[in-house]
Amino acid sequence: MATQTAALSRPIAPASAGVLLPAFTLWWREIVRFYRQKSRVVGVLASPLVFWVVIGSGFGTSFRSGGGQGQQNYLDYFYPGALIMIVLFTSIFTMMSVIEDRKEGFLLSVLVAPVPRSAIVLGKVLGGTTLSAIQGMIFLVFAPFAGVHLNLAQVLLVAVVVFLISFALTALGFAIAWPMDSTQAFHGIINLFLIPLWLLSGAMFPISRASGWIRALMYMNPLTYGVEALRALLYPGMDTTFPLPSAMATLLLFSLVMFGLAFLMANRRTTRPAA
Amino acid sequence: MAAKVSAFTDTVSEVASSSAAAVISVQNLVHRYENRTALNGVSFDVRPAELFGLLGPNGSGKTTLFRILSTLMIPSAGRAIIMGCDAAQEPARLRRQIGVVFQAQSVDLKLTAYENLWHQGHLYGLRGAALKRRIHEILSRVGLADRARELVETFSGGMQRRIELAKGLLHHPGVLLLDEPTTGLDPGARRDLWQYLQMLRDEEHVSVLVTTHLMEEAERCDRLAIMNEGNLVALGTPAELKSEIGGDVVLFEAAKDAGLLAEHIRSRFHVDTTVLENQVRIEHEGAHRFVTEVVEAFPGEIEALSISKPALEDVFIRRTGHKFWSEKDDAEEAQSASKGHRR
Numbered sequence: 283m284a285t286q287t288a289a290l291s292r293p294i295a296p297a298s299a300g301v302l303l304p305a306f307t308l309w310w311r312e313i314v315r316f317y318r319q320k321s322r323v324v325g326v327l328a329s330p331l332v333f334w335v336v337i338g339s340g341f342g343t344s345f346r347s348g349g350g351q352g353q354q355n356y357l358d359y360f361y362p363g364a365l366i367m368i369v370l371f372t373s374i375f376t377m378m379s380v381i382e383d384r385k386e387g388f389l390l391s392v393l394v395a396p397v398p399r400s401a402i403v404l405g406k407v408l409g410g411t412t413l414s415a416i417q418g419m420i421f422l423v424f425a426p427f428a429g430v431h432l433n434l435a436q437v438l439l440v441a442v443v444v445f446l447i448s449f450a451l452t453a454l455g456f457a458i459a460w461p462m463d464s465t466q467a468f469h470g471i472i473n474l475f476l477i478p479l480w481l482l483s484g485a486m487f488p489i490s491r492a493s494g495w496i497r498a499l500m501y502m503n504p505l506t507y508g509v510e511a512l513r514a515l516l517y518p519g520m521d522t523t524f525p526l527p528s529a530m531a532t533l534l535l536f537s538l539v540m541f542g543l544a545f546l547m548a549n550r551r552t553t554r555p556a557a
Numbered sequence: 558m559a560a561k562v563s564a565f566t567d568t569v570s571e572v573a574s575s576s577a578a579a580v581i582s583v584q585n586l587v588h589r590y591e592n593r594t595a596l597n598g599v600s601f602d603v604r605p606a607e608l609f610g611l612l613g614p615n616g617s618g619k620t621t622l623f624r625i626l627s628t629l630m631i632p633s634a635g636r637a638i639i640m641g642c643d644a645a646q647e648p649a650r651l652r653r654q655i656g657v658v659f660q661a662q663s664v665d666l667k668l669t670a671y672e673n674l675w676h677q678g679h680l681y682g683l684r685g686a687a688l689k690r691r692i693h694e695i696l697s698r699v700g701l702a703d704r705a706r707e708l709v710e711t712f713s714g715g716m717q718r719r720i721e722l723a724k725g726l727l728h729h730p731g732v733l734l735l736d737e738p739t740t741g742l743d744p745g746a747r748r749d750l751w752q753y754l755q756m757l758r759d760e761e762h763v764s765v766l767v768t769t770h771l772m773e774e775a776e777r778c779d780r781l782a783i784m785n786e787g788n789l790v791a792l793g794t795p796a797e798l799k800s801e802i803g804g805d806v807v808l809f810e811a812a813k814d815a816g817l818l819a820e821h822i823r824s825r826f827h828v829d830t831t832v833l834e835n836q837v838r839i840e841h842e843g844a845h846r847f848v849t850e851v852v853e854a855f856p857g858e859i860e861a862l863s864i865s866k867p868a869l870e871d872v873f874i875r876r877t878g879h880k881f882w883s884e885k886d887d888a889e890e891a892q893s894a895s896k897g898h899r900r
Contacts, residue, residue: 300682307679315667387663391724394627395680396652 304397305405312379312409326413330368330421337364361428362512363485366447366505369418370480373448374472376410377455381465399549403456407544410452411445418444430516440515446533447508453540460547484509489523504536580605580732580764581626586635588621595621597787598635603732603780606762608754610778612769612869614881617784619768620660623736626766627657639732653681656725660737664720666710670701673709673720674727681728695723699753715746722753726763733757735767739774751777772869772881783873790876795869802867802875804842809851810861811835818858825854833880840867840875 316322337360383389392402419441425432432440455472462468482496483505492500500506511529514522524532579602588596596618603609613619624630625637628648637644642651664673671692678688696702699719704712709720718738725733735754739747751774757763758779767778775781776795783791783798791798811818819830819837826847831838841847844864852859873881 303679303682303684307676311665311668311672311676314672315665318667386665387659387661388665390629390659390661391657391663391677392680393629394652394655394657395677396649396682397680398649 301398301401301404304395304401305408308392308402308405309408309412312376312406313412315379316413326372326417327420330417330424333364333368334421334424334427358429358517359488360485361425361430362509362516363480363483365418365421365444365512366483366485366509367480368421369414369444369448370451370476370505372414372417373410373451374455374458374476376413377406377452377459378465378468379410380406380456380459381462381468384463400545403453403541403544403548407449407452407456407541410455411448414448414452415441415445418448425516428516432516436515440512443508443511443515443530443533446530446537447505450504450533450537450540453537453544456544457540457547460544479503479505482506484513484523504532507532507536578605579603580607580640581609581766582636582638583622583626584636584638586622586625586637587633588618588625588630589633594787596625596632596635599782599784599787599789600635601782601789601792603764603766605764606758607764608758608777608779609764609766610769610775610781611766611784612772612775612781612873613784614770616786618787619784620736622784623734623768627655627734628652653728654731656728656730656733658721658725658733658735658738660740662717662721664709664717664724667708669706669708670696670712670720670723671705674723677724677727683728691727695727698726699723714741715743715749718742718746718750722750726757731764733763733765735765737768737770739769739771747774770881775869781869783869783876785873785877791872798869798872799867802871803840805840805844806865806867806871807839807841807844807848808833808863808865809837809839809848809859811837812858812860818855821855821858822851826851831874831878833874838874840871 316326337357380389383392422432422437422440458471459468462471482500482503484500485505489497489500489506507524507529510522510524511526511533513520514524514526514529522529581603583599583601586596586599588594599618599622611619611622621630622637625632625644626639628644628651631645639651640654642654644651665676668676674692674695675688678684678692683691693702693705696705699722701716701719701723704716709717712720722738725735733754739750742750754765754767755777758765767774769775775783778795780794781792781798782789809818809822815832815835815837819832822828822837822839823830828839828841839847848862848864852862870881
């Protein structure tokens, strides 16, 4: 329809925006905003490297002695947990952008658009997921130094696990960030349970060595299943507490529950200001 | 929130063509925050292709009303209907029909003008070549076609406002809602914006509802609703509203006690007086003769005086008994600002 005048172009009044187009556009905006801020790019690319160099050289001399026949040295044991840690922090902290979007007013213009809230959650969460999954996969480059040599199938499975963990944690970050109006408050809440979540995931010490209530907490911690799944994939010979399929199924469930939680938070319409 | 959009196009043309129907209908709207009532039963209609102003000091409830109309908040009671859609019941359908420009900026500074509109278009279901064409069309409409590929953070305040406006208009809404759109703009940019709103009304028959606390902006509206403390205190064209004031407006500045002066004038001349801080305000025909009599009658009690044609502020004073801007309002504004309405 050739539209010469403004009045004539009126008929392109929008059809249904659906879920995917708005979700795509919000996802793409996250990516563009990310690579426009060069310091963020440097941070994401360099932090796995720095992390591994420091941890690796530190542990390398202190703990390497322990590795006997059929037994991992501690650095190898620690590798999946380190990967999870990187993914955990990036996932949750990318969702600070929810608070920034609210402050900068961008979120308001999305909220008054005919976009289902599920599309907003999906776009934002996938944006954060992409960034943290990329970071997690970059960390995989160091796998050979942890005594791991992966074939393509393994890499793909690791990618699936990293994606699921990233997605679930980003959705959790979204749910926490949504009602908040300051990034300081967000930091406070995150610090309260992010570190315990990681410590009790089997990243530092195996479930089998944990006692009583700590073990119960570890069983309840969804992150445990991420660490277990990675460990099962990276060190197929070693015995893990959970078999790979059940660990991955649990991760999938965790992702869905977290997405549901984020959706519930975003879908509230209230009589209070600008919710 | 399932988007029920099937009969949307029909509804729009139906409503738009029946010119008698109200485009926006606000019916006995009440809104209470935890400890105060922001809207206390407000009703008015906005007609098709009308530039409708919502005038009121800060804290008068106009921002609350704006939030309800733009589906960001559900009212405590009453209804707000835009083009046949209830703001509380059918937000998804309503959002499709309105363009919203907020007082705070909503453009993404890290993106270019084109990218901002590209994302905005996707949120409204526009895509591909049609979207691209529309973006160029709207950018040239707001005079920024040559800046399309530049980051918005490099733009001046006035240019960023024009991008806001372009965002609000991209999907051809029949109704445009603007909340204090000229905040932070210099006089030239202000005038441009208002000319553009008038052009929208005249050429594209868009119904525009705009909130403002500026009298000179309110003068430019076709019709006005004046709000005070959650109530609608006046409704009509600026000319109608001003014509209700009999004659000229006289202000006497009292040398000592304004209350006493008012009492003296009242008992001597049998006129209505309003005391505003240290001033006595009187509406009177043939004011020049009247003031001479008053000044001669009470030597030494009057410090200064002024005579003026009625303005919208006089309508506000007449209806509320106090000035549009008072120290009390400013204090309330500071208070509500510190409470921080989340955005």
